[in-house]
Amino acid sequence: MKPLPLQEILGVINGEIVYGDGNFIVKDAMVSHLHRIKMRNTLIFLRKNEAFHVRKVIRYSPYIIVTDKSDEEIKDIEAAGIIRVQNTDDAFWAFTRYYRQLFDLPIVAVTGTCGKTTTKEILSHLLSSTYSIQSTIRSRNATRKSFQYLMGIDENTDAAVFETGLRGPGNLHYHCKVFQPTIGIITTIGVDHLDKCKTLDGYIKAKSEIVAGVRKDGTLILNSEDEHTKKVSLSGFTGEIIYCGTSEEADYRASDIVYGRTGMSFTLHHKDKTYAMYIPGFGKHQIYNALFALAAAHKIGLTLRKAALRMRTFKNVERHLQVEKGKKASTIIDDTWSTNPTSIEAAIDVLESLGNDRKSALLLGNIAYLGDQEKNVYYELGKLIASKKIDTLIAVGKNTKYVAEQAKKDGFKGKVYTADSPARVKKYVENLLDEKTTLLIKGSMMDTELMGLARSLKEK
Template sequence: MKPLPLKELIGVMNGEVVYGDENFVVKDAMVSHLHRIKEKHTLIFLKKRKAFHSDKVKRYSPYVIVTDKSDEEMKDIEAAGMIRVQDADDAFWAFTRYYRQLFELPIVAVTGTCGKTTTKEMLSHLLSSTHSIQSTIRSRNATRKSFQYLMRIDENTDAAVFETGLNGPGNLHYHCKVFQPTIGIITTIGVDHLDKCRTLNGYIKAKSEIVSGVRKGGTLILNSEDENTKKISLTGFTGDIIYCGTSESADYRASDIVYKKNGMSFTLHHKEKTYRTYLPGYGEHQIYNALFALAAAHKIGLNLKKAVIRLRAFENLERHLQVEEGINASVIIDDTWSSNPTSVAAAIQVLETLGNNKKNALLLGDIAYLGSHVREIYHDLGKLIASTKIDILIAVGENTKHLADQAKKYGFKGKVFTTASTALVKEYVENLLDEKTILLVKGSMMDTELIGLAKSFKMKE
C-alpha cells in the first residue's frame, strides 16, 4: 500500500476523530472480520455487530480503528486512534474508491469457467518484462481477497492482473467494485456453481456482472466462439470489445494449430499481420487463453511481436494438464487443479490427441458445485465419454458411478472400473500402467486423495 496520512482519509470516510494523532501514517488497511492483520500502522474497519479480538492484533500495534460501534462497545478496546463513522461499510467503500483513484493504471479482471488462472499467469508473464505487476496469488480469487490485492498496489505498480472468482450472484459485482478494472476478460462460460446460481442462465447472468463492472471507456475481451458468452447482453457497454478465437471474425485469431513436443504452435492473425507462435502446454483451450493474454497485453501497450516471442518462455502451470513420465514408462496427464464439465471435455480432447496409438485411460473424480443438477450433468458427461476413443474409464466418488452407467448406456466400448475406495483405485491403475498407456487424472484441488494418487503414478525424480 502507498502510505497515507490519516488526516487525508478522515474526510474521505466522513469520519471524526475520537482520539489519536491525525498525522498517523497508514501503511495497510483491512476489514476486521474478513482479513488478517499483516503489519503495523494498519487501518482496521470494524463493523457494528462484528466482534473484535484484540489479542489477534496486539502485536501489530500501533493501529487505528474505523468503526460505527458505540463508545460503550469500544471502551475496553485499545488502539493508537479511533475514527467514528456513521456506517463502517460506507466508510470502507469510500476509502476503497479513494485509494483506487490514486492510480491511473491498467487493471485487468479475468473471469470465466475455465482458464482464469492460466490467462492471468500468461498475461502477467507477458507484462512482467516491461511492467511492475501485481496479480492474484495462484487461484486465491475469493471476494474477500480482492481488497487485499488492491492494497498491494502502490506508486511503483505499472499494471495489475486479477482473477475474479465466482461462487454465486453478486461476486463479480463486488470484485469490480473493488478493482474498477479497465479491461475485463471472459474466457469461456460452461456449467459451474449451480449450487448457488441454480441454473445455467443464472450462472451466465452472474458472469455478466463484469460487463457493467469495467470502468467507463474500458475494454472487454471475449471468446468469439463461446455460445454462452454470446448470451450476455452488451447493451449499454460503450467501451471497446475485442474478440479472440479461431473464427474469421475474431480480432485476434489462431489458425494452423499443431501439437509439438511440450507444446503447440499456431499462427496468430491480427489486422492483416500474422505471427507464428509457440505455446508451452496442450489443448485448444490453451490457445484461447494465450489469445486473451496477447490481446490484453497488446491493449496495455506491449508490442505484439515481442509478446509472441515472450510467450514461448511461459511455464505451464502445475496440475494444469501437466504431462509427465509415469511409472512403468507410462504417460501421466495431471489435471487435478480444478474440475467442471467444460474442463473435463477439454482435458479429454488433449488425452485423445496425445494418446493417439496408445491405450487411453481416464481417472475421473467427483465434480463439485453442481447443486441439484448432478445427475443431469453426469448423464451428459457419460454420453460425451461414450463418443470418445477412451479405452478405460475409472470413476472414483459417490456420483461418478452414474456417469459410468450413462457412458455404458450410450455405447461406451471400453473397460469401466468404479469405486469409492482410493486404495482400490491405486492398485488397479498401477497394474494397468505400461509403456503403451496414457492416463489422464482429472479432479479438483479439493480432492486431496486424487491429487495424491496422480502424484503416486509419476516417476520419482
C-alpha cells in the same frame, strides 16, 4: 499500499477522531478477518456487529480502528487511534473508491468457467518483462481477497491482473466494485456453480456482471466461438469489444495449430499481420488462454513481437493438464487443479490428441457445486465420454457411477471401473500403467486423496 496520512483519510470517509494522531501514517488497510493483518500501521474497518480480538492484532501495533460501534462498545478496545464513522461499510467503500482513483493504471479482471488462472498467469508473465505487476496469487480469487489485492497496488505498480472467482450472483459485482477494471476478460462459460446459480442461465447472468463492472470506455475481451458467452448481454456497454478465437471474425485469431513435444505452435493473425507463436501446454483451450492474454497485453501497450518472444518462456501452471512421466514409462496427464464439465471436455480432447496409437485411460473424480443438477450433469458427461476414443474409464467418487452408467448405456466400448474413493482404485490403476498407456487424472484441489494418487503414479 501507498502510505497515506490519517488526516487525508478522515476527509474521505467522513470520520471523526475519538482519540489518536491525525499525522499517523497508514501503510495498509483491511476489513474483517483480523487474522489476516500482516503489518504495523494498518487501518482496520470494524463493523458494529463484529467482535474485536486484540490477541490477533496486538503484535502489529500500532493500528487504527475505523468503526461505527458505540462509546460503550469501544471503551476497552486497544488501538493507537479510533475513528468514529456513521456506517463502517459506507466508510470502507468511500476509502476503496478513493484509493483506486489514486492510480491511473490498467487493471484487468479475468473471469470464466475455465482458463482464469492460466490466462491470468500468461498475461502476468507477458507484462512482467516490461511492467511492474500486481496480480492474484495462484487461484486465490475469493471476494474476501479483492480488497487485499487492491491494497497491494502502490506508486511502483504499472498494471494489475486479477482473477475474479464466482460462487454465486453478486460475486463479480463485488470484485469489480473493488477493482474498477479497465479491461474485462470472459474466457468461456460452461456448467458450474449450479448450487448457487441454480441454472445455466443463472450462471451466465452472474458471469455477465463483469460487463457493467468494467469502467466506462473500458475494454471487454471475449471468446468469439463460445455459445454461452454469446448469450451475455452487451447492451449499455460503450467501450471496446475485442474477440479472440479461431474463426474469421476474431480480432486476435489463431490458425495452423501444431502439437510439439512440450507445447503448441500456432500463427497469430491480428489486422493484416501474422506472428509465429509458441505456447507451453496442450489443448485448444490453451490457445484461447494465450489469445486472451495476448489481446490484453497488446491493449496495455506490449508489442505482439515482444509478446511472442516472452510467451515461449511461460511455464504451464502446475496440475493444469501437466504432462509428466509416470510409473512403468507411462504418460500421466495431471489435471487435478479444478473440475467442471467444460474443463473435462477440454482435458479429454488433450488425452485424445496425445494418445494417438497409445492406450488411453480417464480417471475421473467428483465435481463440486452442482447442487440438485448433479445427476443430470453426470449423465451428460457419460454421453460425452461414450463418444470419445478412450480405452478405460475409471470413475471415482460417491456419485461418479452415474457417469459410468450413462457411458455404458450410450455404447462406451472401453473398460469401466468404479469405486467410491481413490484408495480403492490405486492397485487397479498401477496395473494398468505401461509404456503404451496415457492416463488422464481429472479432479480438483478439494480432493486431496485424488491429488495424492496422481503424485504417487508419477515417476520419482
